[in-house]
Amino acid sequence: MKKVDEAHEHVKKNWQLEKAQRIKPSLWWQQVAQAQAQAQTTSTEQSDANANTPKLSNLSTDGKAWFIHPVTMMDYFREKTSRWHEPLEYPQRTCYSSNRSLNKWNGAFGYVRDEGTKAHTGLDLFADINTPCYACLDGEIVQYDVESGYGNVLVIKVEGDDLRASRNDYTLEFTDKDKKEIVQADNFNINADYFYLRYCHLSNKRADLKVRDKVKSGDLIGYTGDTGNAKGLCNPHLHFEI
Structure with missing residues (x-):
């Protein structure tokens, strides 16, 4: 849980955090909510279920509700590393010692x-x-x-x-x-x-x-x-x- 808390704090301090009223239309869960609202059904059971489901427009947006994109949480845990670049463009180990003798191992570690x-x-x-x-x-x-x-x-x-x-x-x-x-x-x-x-x-x-x-x-x-x-x-x- 400590790692999750760290991730949460990390994300809160970054740009991905938005108030609920500014959730971007491109976010998948809003699209799902819109699709559900537009869906037509003749099932009484489904109608009853929908009646008990709060609409997205009715959610509190008083400034206290905050939304964190779940992908940002996953990104926090995903290991991000820089890609290795050789110190020289064409690295080749030296083959000669200081006395000019051919010693292929002389430049090794x-x-x-x-x-x-x-x-x-x-x-x-x-x-x-x-x-x-x-x-x-x-x-x-x-x-x-x-x-x-x-x-x-x-x-x-x-x-x-x-x-x-x-x-x-x-x-x-x-x-x-x-x-x-x-x-x-x-x-x-x-x-x-x-x-x-x-x-x-x-x-x-x-x-x-x-x-x-x-x-x-x-x-x-x-x-x-x-x-x-x-x-x-x-x-x-x-x-x-x-």
Whole structure:
């Protein structure tokens, strides 16, 4: 019942709420009422029943009666999530390490470096410098700052439901003892209310974007770069974290 009460309060504060005397003609129950009023019947039993049924025009409209469209109540419970947009138009994981060795696992997430002893906390997605970056989900810009080895970092706060709805099944590629790719860290709470998407090594953010600005999935937010410890690498990239 608490959820129903919350839904009721939510709907009351939105435009769908109307006084009974302003119920729109397009609403199905008014059409039904009109059809019933116009229906002709010769049945005494039906006539008696109709006589005991209050007409819509006789209902009180003194300002105290309020009508809530039932569809708005259903909409409150229906999960609404923003659609996932890739951080880059054509995301491809990098294949080379900083010493220019071909290591396809080097850009993966998990304990994939230094023979499985060093963790990589995100995905490295190949991108020429100044490649456009996009918001993956609807959210709020909560940080744009310089972070040591990560260089210019932009962070978007997103709804937990949105991220969970976007999650795909993924088969780990690198599972050897010295290349331990993982799906998520042990302390990662997939049931959290909010998540943070981190875009690292950027050359710059979109010029008009500020902290606390709202963004929609697919909005341009900035451009890839080689800031931080990505300077001079053979595969410039976006380091992307959740």
